Amino acid sequence: MSAQNPTSYKQIIYAERPDPAIIPDKTFKVQTASLPSSLRPNELLVRAHYLSLDAAMRSWLTAKRSYIAPVEINSVMRGYTIAQVLDTGAAVPRTKFKKGDWVTATTGWTEYAVIQDKWADKVDVPAGCTPLDFMSVLGMTALTAYFGLEEIGNVQPGETVVVSGAAGATGSVAGQIAKIKGGRVIGIAGGKDKCDFLTSSLGFDAAVDYKDPNWRQRLRELTPKYIDVYFDNVGGDILDACLARAAKDSRFVICGAISQYNAATPKGPANILNVISQRITLKGFIVMDYADRYDEARKVLAKWLTEGKLQRKEHIVTGGLEKAPAALVDLYAGGNTGKMLVEIAPLSEALPGNAKL
Secondary structure, eight states, X not given: OBTTBOSEEEEEEXXXXXXXXXXXXXXXXXXXXXXXXXXXXXXXXXXXXXXXXXTTHHHHTSOSOOSSOOOOTTSBOOOOXXXXXXXXXXXXXXXXXXXTOEEEEOOOSBSEEEEEGGGOEEOOOOTTOOGGGGXXXXXXXXXXXXXXXXXXXXXXXXXXXXXXXXXXXXXXXXXXXXXXXXXXXXXXXXXXXXXXXXXXXXXXXXXXXXXXXXXXXXXXXXXXXXXXXXXXSSOHHHHHHHHHTEEEEEEEEEOOOXXXXXXXXXXXXXXXXXXXXXTOEEXXXXXXXXXXXXXXXXXXXXXXXXXXXXXXXXXXXXXXXXXXHHHHHHHHTTOOSBEEEEESSOGGGSOSGGGOO
């Protein structure tokens, strides 16, 4: 099989519901599929090169009410990729998509996919950026950070901003945006290396290592005037500690709760009454609520990136699609610094010419 003219390919199927932890070779299975010999008029054949791994994937595996339907057992695991167009249906205008174009799409955990053209977003790369940026610093996690701070955080110059999961895909961008807005930014991350990365590479003012037994004391020392804005990716004990340090009229941006996703009994905050006494705005959000403003946000993020105000950081897992299940478990264990991606196909195998990354 030629990589550019496939007949069969690998995909990863959701096989068994976690209870509660994901076990890579039980929760998922690899299977081989065959591509159709022809495309319907409005279809695209794409080859996925990089797969995004996201904390929200754990909630997609649970059959309960949420912002999106759960993945069904025995179906391809849901996932967002950057892919290259290999072929187009007869009704797809060449002005919209052509062979070699880069697109982002929810293709799933798969090496190749046939998708309707309306579900693919062509990547028009700004000067100074690359298509891979659309999976990280211009991607969904960066958009999440942007809208969370723009619409809820509303950081003002001189305010103290605390970000949990600060070395991850969303937190690392959220902290940088807060700095651009003039905030004094404190990141919470696991381990000295990650904390050093926040302060030395991303410009955070300080960092708290939650693996240090004295992390609560360190947080208190760094917030003598309390917390004005808290961007939460973690939940659990860290959210509780930040509620205890909340300033009057503070804004708590509730983005995620990765510490609780694999818990049999998720833990809520004991300091919830501070929401009343300190008049805290505590609001959750989903980035898809702002889909009609993605282009607007990406223009701003790209400007900051090319001006050097925003740094990119990817954690790329090599070895192909089969590495995705174990890498997802590693994500929940905090094994990444920056945006975690699985390399399904190396860039050396991309179509040549102006399509090259």
